[in-house]
Amino acid sequence: MTCVSDEETFGPWGSRWLIENEPEVLGDCCLNGEPSSPYTIRYGEKGLLWLTFKVQTNGSHGAYTHLSKSATLVATNLIQELKSLEALDVEVPHELRKAQEKSATAFDQGMGVGAANIAPKVTLNIGTISGGLKNNMVPSECSFEADIRLPVGCNLDKIFNSIAEITKKFPEASMEQNMLNPPSHCNPDGDMMQILKSNVQDLRGFKPEPVVSLGGTDARLWRYKNIPAYVYGPTPTGMGSTNENVPIDDYLHLVKTHALSAYDYLTN
Known part of the structure; x- marks a missing residue:
């Protein structure tokens, strides 16, 4: 698990630095918590x-x-x-x-x-x-x-x-x-996508849909290395504006989803 800075400036001292200096962070799949909304999972981005x-x-x-x-x-x-x-x-x-x-x-x-x-x-x-x-x-x-x-x-x-x-x-x-x-994407039907959908269905009673992100995320850096990377995070409403926030219920849901999905991926 990594917590990084500088995503808004494209990660020169965050994810980019880690990939260049600590390549073990690449793994074989990336699960990213940047904004997506609980209703969508981003498998690619413009x-x-x-x-x-x-x-x-x-x-x-x-x-x-x-x-x-x-x-x-x-x-x-x-x-x-x-x-x-x-x-x-x-x-x-x-x-x-x-x-x-x-x-x-x-x-x-x-x-x-x-x-x-x-x-x-x-x-x-x-x-x-x-x-x-x-x-x-x-x-x-x-x-x-x-x-x-x-x-x-x-x-x-x-x-x-x-x-x-x-x-x-x-x-x-x-x-x-x-x-x-450049734009990037991975398999919209990949293993992590299916795991995320299943866990959200169990936790919240609906299946999030796979989408392409309009904005950029650090997940692109993994996709550039041909490693599947999926983004499942909070709703981007208010992002970058005054009083930016994430509802507590959404936050707890995301923590549960990430923990369960990482466990399922690593044990299967």
């Missing part, structure tokens, strides 16, 4: 691609818009083009697509209405944007950060080629890649 775009133009006085392109308007147009990534076709493996379709109701119950719809799709969020000095100036600089989530089964080359084609239309823009975590 990847993420973080990019920073910088737009530079000559700039001018706000009344002389004929003298220079506006860096903020160029950035706005570039962002609208990047939205087209969300329409890319993604070939989700057949067994994963079947599992996702079957678990759509539980998916929305655990992560909010609409979660099941975006799970198999590329999504784009513009996390920060900065540009301009004054209201009566045509901005000469603008930068923004894009958070692109990559579904299981997506072709990374296709994503990068599409981004390259888009950015070619905007010679004023440059791009820097800040982070890439």
